[in-house]
Amino acid sequence: MAxxxxxxxxxxxxxxxIxxxxxxxxxxxxxxxxxxSLIQAQNDIEDLSIGVLGLKKDLEKMKEHxxxxxxxMALYQQLDDRIIHMTNNFPESLTQQLDRQEEKLNPIIKEKTPNSYKKPLAIVTNSDLTKCEPIITGDSIVKDCRKMLFKDPEDSYIIKELSxxxxxxxxxxxxxxxxxSTVNAFITTINQIMKFKYGILALGKVGARKKGELNLYLEFKKEESDLKAANQEGEIYFFNADDYERETNSKLDKTKLNLLTVLRHCKRIxxxxLGKNVKYRVITS
Known part of the structure; x- marks a missing residue:
C-alpha cells in the first residue's frame, strides 16, 4: 500500500x-x-603548544633544583651534627689554653661610657665677660664667669620658652x-630632639659606632656639610621634619607647622x- x-x-x-x-x-x-580563521586557530594552538613545552622545561629545572x-640541606644537617659533636667533645685542656692565649692578646681595657666625652670649652671674648652674673660678697660685687668660661654646648641649641x-x-x-603652655610644650619637644641629635654628634664617629648609631651620625654630619656648603656661617644648630618624626613618632602636621611659624615670628628659629628640604636653624644668642 502506497x-x-x-x-x-x-x-x-x-x-x-533549503x-x-x-x-x-x-x-x-x-x-x-x-x-x-582556521589558520589563525592553528597558529594559536602551535603557540600554546610551545608555551606548554616551555612550562614543562621550567618544571623539570625546578625539580632538579x-x-x-x-x-x-642534608649536607648542612651533617655539618651541623659534626659541629655539635666537636663542641661537646672539645678537650677541656685546649679550652683553658685558648682562654689564656686570648687574655694575653686582648688585655682587659676599661670601656669608656658614651657620655665620657669631654665637652669643648667655649671661647670667651671681652664682650662675653659683660654677660657674667653678678655675685654679692659682703660689701663688694663680683661677676661670676664660671657659666661663661665653662659653657655647655647644650646652652647654644636649647630654645628658650616664650614669656x-x-x-x-x-x-x-x-x-x-x-x-x-601649648607653644612652650612644643619648644620642650624640640629641645629634646636637639639634645638627642647633638648628643649623637658629640660622641664622634668612634663613639657613635660603639653605641650603634653610626649611620645616624653620618647622616647628621652630611646635613651639616650641606648647610655649610650653602654658605650658612657660624655655629649651626638645626633640626628638620625627619628629626621630629624620629623622636616623636609623628609627623609635622598643619598645627605643628603653624607653631613653627610662631617660633620664627618670635626669633627662636x-x-x-635647600631645594625641597626644609631645615629649622636655632637662633643662638
Missing part, C-alpha cells in the same frame, strides 16, 4: 533542504574568511586658639630651604 505524504511533510523537507543549501552557500561564500636543595609678654604680642591670626 504511503501517503502530506503537503506539510513535503514543505518541512523542502525547508530542511537551510542546508543556505549553510553550504554561506560556507562557500565565506571560505576565505573561514580559511583565515629542588633535588639539589634537598641534598644541600607672657612675648606671647601677647603674637598676632591673633597666627596663634589662633593655641595657648602659651630661622627657616632654611
Amino acid at each position: 504511503r501517503i505524504i502530506s503537503l506539510e511533510d513535503v514543505l518541512k523537507d523542502q525547508i530542511k533542504e 537551510n542546508q543549501l543556505e549553510m553550504v552557500t554561506s560556507f562557500i561564500q565565506n571560505k576565505e574568511e573561514l580559511k583565515d 629542588n633535588v639539589s636543595q634537598r641534598k644541600l 607672657d609678654s612675648e606671647f601677647s604680642k603674637i598676632p591673633k591670626y597666627m596663634i589662633g586658639r593655641q595657648t602659651l 630661622h627657616e632654611i630651604r
